[in-house]
Amino acid sequence: MTARAAVRGLVKRYGERVALAGLSFTLEPGQRVVLLGPNGAGKSTLFQVLTGLFAADEGDVEVAGHSLRRAPARALAEIGVVFQQMSLDLDLSVRRNLRFHAALHGLPSRLADARIAEDCAARGLGADLERPVRELSGGNRRKVELVRALLHRPALLLMDEPTVGLDPKSRRELLTAIDADVRTRGSTVLWATHLVEEADGADRVLVLHRGRLLADGPPPAVSSALGGGSLEDAFLAATA
Numbered sequence: 415m416t417a418r419a420a421v422r423g424l425v426k427r428y429g430e431r432v433a434l435a436g437l438s439f440t441l442e443p444g445q446r447v448v449l450l451g452p453n454g455a456g457k458s459t460l461f462q463v464l465t466g467l468f469a470a471d472e473g474d475v476e477v478a479g480h481s482l483r484r485a486p487a488r489a490l491a492e493i494g495v496v497f498q499q500m501s502l503d504l505d506l507s508v509r510r511n512l513r514f515h516a517a518l519h520g521l522p523s524r525l526a527d528a529r530i531a532e533d534c535a536a537r538g539l540g541a542d543l544e545r546p547v548r549e550l551s552g553g554n555r556r557k558v559e560l561v562r563a564l565l566h567r568p569a570l571l572l573m574d575e576p577t578v579g580l581d582p583k584s585r586r587e588l589l590t591a592i593d594a595d596v597r598t599r600g601s602t603v604l605w606a607t608h609l610v611e612e613a614d615g616a617d618r619v620l621v622l623h624r625g626r627l628l629a630d631g632p633p634p635a636v637s638s639a640l641g642g643g644s645l646e647d648a649f650l651a652a653t654a
């Protein structure tokens with residue numbers, strides 16, 4: 415199967431400090447892949463490169479076959495992002511927030527409205543479309559951000575520590591919603607976190623430490639590769 419995304423030899427330095435040290439991996443369709451790393455591992459730097467915020471010093475990324483260096487507009491059009499910080503306009507309704515994003519991606523308004531209605535209903539937001547985002551709970555705001563990130567049907571969904579600030583129930587609901595998407599639509603999700611429990615049920619875990627991969631595989635294989643025991647114990651020992 416064709417890879418949804420390929421990261422090849424990424425190097426990013428801040429002065430003397432190497433944040434990404436020749437990072438390479440590919441992402442296949444229909445997987446939730448957890449990028450697990452302690453603070454300072456390089457997760458944010460990787461996401462900044464993947465979302466085109468800045469260029470890597472070396473290496474390249476391909477998304478759905480488009481090079482981020484040679485065809486950045488095409489590559490970025492295939493990416494959806496849920497950022498760590500909430501990035502909705504609180505005073506606009508859910509529908510207006512979503513329409514704005516659809517327009518940025520050039521979606522025809524009829525298609526956008528159909529997707530907004532369908533995707534919001536599927537996530538239990540059908541009755542909230544006309545409400546200002548300010549009135550929604552933190553968990554529902556996150557769901558709106560998820561709907562927004564997927565409106566243009568990107569090949570790759572990036573989620574940067576998406577459960578920050580959510581209570582356990584909302585965190586669980588978000589994970590369930592993502593896993594359902596992966597199963598039913600074959601989405602490819604790269605989910606960055608420092609919380610080992612979010613690797614539960616993931617198809618694959620990439621353990622990032624000091625800008626390089628320490629392990630890559632399904633959670634049990636990663637635990638073994640890092641020395642055995644629970645994933646949490648193995649991860650803490652390997653990244654100490």
Ligand SMILES: Nc1ncnc2c1ncn2[C@@H]1O[C@H](COP(=O)(O)OP(=O)(O)OP(=O)(O)O)[C@@H](O)[C@H]1O
Pocket residue numbers: 428431432433451452453454455456457458459460608
């Ligand atoms: N703007 C910057 N200037 C200098 N060094 C930086 C800068 N941004 C990040 N770094 C360094 O690069 C390394 C990787 O940082 P990065 O923020 O990518 O890690 P992270 O895994 O996202 O951590 P966190 O979870 O704390 O955000 C760290 O050593 C960090 O101190």
